[in-house]
Amino acid sequence: MSTSLSGKTALITGSTSGIGLAYAKALAGEGANVVINGFGDKDAIEQERLGLEKLSGAKALYSGHDLTKVDQIETMMKEAADAFGGIDILINNAGMQHVAPVEEFPLDKWDLIIALNLNAAFHTTRLAVPYMKEKKWGRIIQTASAHSLVASPFKSAYVTAKHGLAGFTKTVALEVATFGITANCISPGYVWTPLVENQIPDTMKARGMTREQVMNDVLLAGQPTKQFVTAEEVAATALYLCSDAAAQVTGANLSIDGGWTAQ
Numbered sequence: 001m002s003t004s005l006s007g008k009t010a011l012i013t014g015s016t017s018g019i020g021l022a023y024a025k026a027l028a029g030e031g032a033n034v035v036i037n038g039f040g041d042k043d044a045i046e047q048e049r050l051g052l053e054k055l056s057g058a059k060a061l062y063s064g065h066d067l068t069k070v071d072q073i074e075t076m077m078k079e080a081a082d083a084f085g086g087i088d089i090l091i092n093n094a095g096m097q098h099v100a101p102v103e104e105f106p107l108d109k110w111d112l113i114i115a116l117n118l119n120a121a122f123h124t125t126r127l128a129v130p131y132m133k134e135k136k137w138g139r140i141i142q143t144a145s146a147h148s149l150v151a152s153p154f155k156s157a158y159v160t161a162k163h164g165l166a167g168f169t170k171t172v173a174l175e176v177a178t179f180g181i182t183a184n185c186i187s188p189g190y191v192w193t194p195l196v197e198n199q200i201p202d203t204m205k206a207r208g209m210t211r212e213q214v215m216n217d218v219l220l221a222g223q224p225t226k227q228f229v230t231a232e233e234v235a236a237t238a239l240y241l242c243s244d245a246a247a248q249v250t251g252a253n254l255s256i257d258g259g260w261t262a263q
């Protein structure tokens with residue numbers, strides 16, 4: 001399986017933390033130039049960026065744009081393409097969560113989650129596809145979720161966005177199929193990242209549970225392996241999708257969920 005990504009450029013949204021940072025490390029480790037994006041402490045991000053460059057000697061660029069804003073997405077995509085002469089691998093990974101009953105779901109949170117978890121992927125994809133078509137090669141990878149396949153209560157915006165992302169990805173896969181471009185979802189179960197840790201207090205409130213009950217009876221309850229998925233396991237799947245061996249894998253939704261959605 002050839003996974004050398006030397007000479008390729010990967011843009012990974014939401015890659016200052018968690019799963020996105022693991023993707024960036026995996027792809028940079030195989031020689032790809034990477035564009036990282038997301039929020040956080042400027043010095044810490046600069047350290048991560050330098051660390052990525054040391055992995056293989058390829059370049060790493062930080063683009064801190066807010067992907068809930070269409071004009072900022074357009075700027076990020078142009079900056080990346082100008083710096084590296086195109087975008088070969090697009091990983092739509094930036095995402096957020098909010099946990100609340102539907103009748104109390106804050107309107108601003110609904111709009112933000114749909115904008116970031118769904119609409120941003122449409123905008124980055126529409127802007128990346130022309131570069132990929134030109135080179136007759138491309139990889140579009142979405143971090144979807146087990147919640148692109150099944151629902152959980154109190155996560156209406158997230159589940160809606162992730163189901164939408166799965167449908168969007170299948171549609172794009174069909175449109176670009178003859179151009180050497182694949183489009184796939186990776187759907188993790190619970191991965192221990194800040195996104196999961198931060199939803200524990202609201203879940204405790206929404207369900208009237210203790211922290212331990214949320215960990216064992218909500219988060220890991222549905223995962224038959226009773227273990228969190230690791231960000232590195234998710235990143236390894238992205239590397240596979242970027243390889244020549246995965247050239248015919250397109251329109252797929254690959255679960256990495258400890259058996260959650262097999263039930």
Ligand code: NAD
Binds near residue numbers: 019146192194
């Ligand atoms: P995380 O909170 O560690 O990372 C989220 C990233 O998105 C960060 O880099 C953050 O700065 C960035 N971000 C947030 N708002 C942004 C904005 N407006 N514009 C640009 N970047 C923004 O979370 P994570 O768990 O690594 O999640 C990454 C993806 O994986 C998300 O799409 C999430 O839905 C998905 N996912 C996570 C899990 C899990 O259990 N952690 C499971 C399934 C799917």
